[in-house]
Amino acid sequence: MSESKREILKKKILDAAEKCIETQGLTALRARDVTKDAGCALGSLYNAFEDMDLLILSVNSRTLARLHASLKDASASQEAPKETLLTLALAYLEFGTENPNLWAALFDHRMQPGVPVPRWHLEEHAVLIAEIIGPLSQLSPNLDEDTLASRARTVFSAVHGIVKLSLEGRFVALDPNTVRAELSEFVSQYLREAD
Amino acid sequence: MSESKREILKKKILDAAEKCIETQGLTALRARDVTKDAGCALGSLYNAFEDMDLLILSVNSRTLARLHASLKDASASQEAPKETLLTLALAYLEFGTENPNLWAALFDHRMQPGVPVPRWHLEEHAVLIAEIIGPLSQLSPNLDEDTLASRARTVFSAVHGIVKLSLEGRFVALDPNTVRAELSEFVSQYLREAD
DNA sequence: CGGTGATTCTGAACGTCGTTCAACACTAAA
């Protein structure tokens, strides 16, 4: 048997949770809805997952894998480091636009107070930043490893902020084309030659 | 009487809520704790405020006023638009660093599903962006009003993203000096002359 | 097959939360 019954049920619950977050958002996720959707009893959720936090982290794990794949796809088609960085930023925006609730869950979720995010999940987040270290080091070959890591985090955070606040529509609902143009302009401006 | 009893109680509840968010964070805010701290019954909270959302919005309103004042103070001491923008970014970082929980509440809070954020509160957020429109228009006098507004939102979002992800320590706990240096470097790079 | 120990599944029950509301207390004009 390739999958035990236990694993099948765990996957059903994970699928149901993912669908709920995708369609209704993280805050609409309910243990009772998920288990009803998965066709099992309420308590079975706690056999499959330690608690709701770990269930959400598992959904986020899937999302991060898809996001990471999208970014790798996007950057694979580029040669010059500046084009790679611009393409990565636009791919990041596109993923967030097309998966708004799943993407938001990556950054909106908070663990119960006092419980740290597991290391394996932090490392899954770190691969996003790792993706931009390559082209960044090509642009600044003289940077040492630590500075490069900080710089990559900074650039990622800036792009992330632009995508996040525009998708939240916190200030005003924005036209997607305008956002894409603004992000593109911003990255180009940051990377432009000072010759 | 300068303040009715009603207004005094409302202020007491607001103070208690602010103190709770400041010391323990938004997610630790409880109606029962707040009213006990304010010295009134649980139900009185709902005489003073429509619900918890509006109470949180009122706390955020205070925080935004303080943040806005900090930004105006910071930019008042500058003449050149680039220095103004850099100073604003660093002042924003400083405010977030010194008021982590209150500042996080500004962006972490979500209304109940289906309930929109009141217009008066959206406008309180907008003043942050308005603060950078001035120096930005000095740098790009040829931009029309709409583009300038989008550009201001973009620049704000980028700086915000850098501050937010570093204060959350999502990827790794960061040295404050490193963050300040990175933010400063980033803004300078974005604004540097292309002569 | 039947027995038996371990494992998994179940859903009622618990504690906590925001919110409501009928009863009560207070105030101020008649």
Next chain:
DNA sequence: TTTAGTGTTGAACGACGTTCAGAATCACCG
């Protein structure tokens, strides 16, 4: 003092995540 109106109270409600004792199921052996 009476009375109408307003403010205050905290028990109660429904929804939530989580637990756990009992029921069901499984795996192995005689």
